[in-house]
Amino acid sequence: MKKGVLLVNLGSPESPTPKDVKPYLDEFLMDKYVIDVPFLLRALIVRGIILQTRPKKSAAAYAKIWWDEGSPLIVLSKRMHKKVQANTSIPVSLAMRYGKPSIESGLQELHDQGVTEVMLFPLYPQHAMASTVTILVLAEEIRKKKFPNMNFTILPAFYNQxxxxxxxxxxxxxxxxxxxxxxxxxxxxxxxxxxxxxxxxxxxxxxxxxxxxxxxxxxxxxxxxxxxxxxxxxxxxxxxxxxxxxxxxxxxxxxxxxxxxxxxxxxxxxxxxxxxxxxxxxxxxxxxxxxxxxxxxxxxxxxxxxxxxxxxxxxIPCLNDDDDWCKTLSRWIDQWAFAQTETAK
The missing domain is CATH 3.40.50.1400 (Rossmann fold)
Incomplete structure (x- = not known):
């Protein structure tokens, strides 16, 4: 029983251009946990109305914040991931709910390291359908289809920790x-x-x-x-x-x-x-x-x-890759890993 962790954040377009923003918005807004209406109505709203004008406007907004290294969300998440991994001995992978790196690729990375017990760690302090739930549902669908020998433990919302x-x-x-x-x-x-x-x-x-x-x-x-x-x-x-x-x-x-x-x-x-x-x-x-x-x-x-x-x-900036915050994440991971080991004895 080898343990590992999948950190999951929201995601980002691959570039601040309408060409890349449009498929990202389509994946995001067509999620039934984001716009929770029947599929045909959702498709009409998203693909018939929103995606006709929003990609160009959103691309312009992304262009204003884009860094030389790429999307700030992705860059900051990777920095955080690197620090967290440095402070824990078990494998930690990073994934995004929308875009890349995908949840499937994150689970594959853990699978390739022999991980069978995975802590799913949505990077949202508060629980919501459009953030936490959609991550958990998609991860479970992928697990059943591609990684049936994996077991998940869900980190609950940590807003009051x-x-x-x-x-x-x-x-x-x-x-x-x-x-x-x-x-x-x-x-x-x-x-x-x-x-x-x-x-x-x-x-x-x-x-x-x-x-x-x-x-x-x-x-x-x-x-x-x-x-x-x-x-x-x-x-x-x-x-x-x-x-x-x-x-x-x-x-x-x-x-x-x-x-x-x-x-x-x-x-x-x-x-x-x-x-x-x-x-x-x-x-x-x-x-x-x-x-x-x-x-x-x-x-x-x-x-x-x-x-x-x-x-x-x-x-005020978000916690991002703040050293104390990254150490807290690593400590939570270690506490979970220890508890899993004790339970298995």
């Missing part, structure tokens, strides 16, 4: 040392409200009102909204940020559906009129900087904030 909260909080603190902020905004990636209800294992708790996320329930194990609020709560407590000096919003949304509110762009544009002139924004739904953090927040939100009267704007 003390090590993660400490590393995230310390990273925020470090970047705020030289920035006298009026307000700290926690901006999480948005999802449709129906996704919250679909992942409610009680089928009754999630009302998406002012109380359900703060009322104890088994539903919280898979509730993205609750887990976002809990992440914010624990970081704020760790850093001792007073009430009124922080808030939480949700960014990125598609038209036509009710998505989690309040919306990041709407709230940011209101802030200067409320006296918030120096704004810091952190994006804890991501562990690696990507289009949503580097372009949507660091560029577009920055610009809009200043257009509405803001003076200074700080986009």
């Amino acid at each position: 003390k090590d993660y909260i400490r590393d995230l909080s310390n990273s925020i603190k470090k970047h705020l040392e030289d920035f006298e902020y009026d307000h700290l905004l926690f901006s999480y990636h948005g999802i449709p409200e129906r996704h919250i209800r679909k992942t409610d294992i009680t089928k009754s708790h999630c009302k998406i009102d002012g109380s359900c996320c703060h009322t104890p329930s088994p539903a919280h194990e898979f509730c993205y909204r609750h887990q976002c609020y809990e992440t914010t709560k624990q970081v704020v407590e760790f850093l001792g940020i007073p009430e009124g000096k922080f808030s939480q919003t949700f960014q990125s949304r598609l038209a036509g559906d009710k998505w989690l509110t309040p919306y990041t762009d709407v709230e940011i544009n209101k802030m200067p009129a409320k006296g918030i002139k120096k704004l810091a924004v952190v994006t804890p739904a991501f562990v690696s900087d990507c289009l949503e953090t580097l372009e949507e927040i660091a560029m577009e939100a920055n610009h809009e904030f200043k257009e509405h009267g803001g003076e200074e704007f700080l986009a």
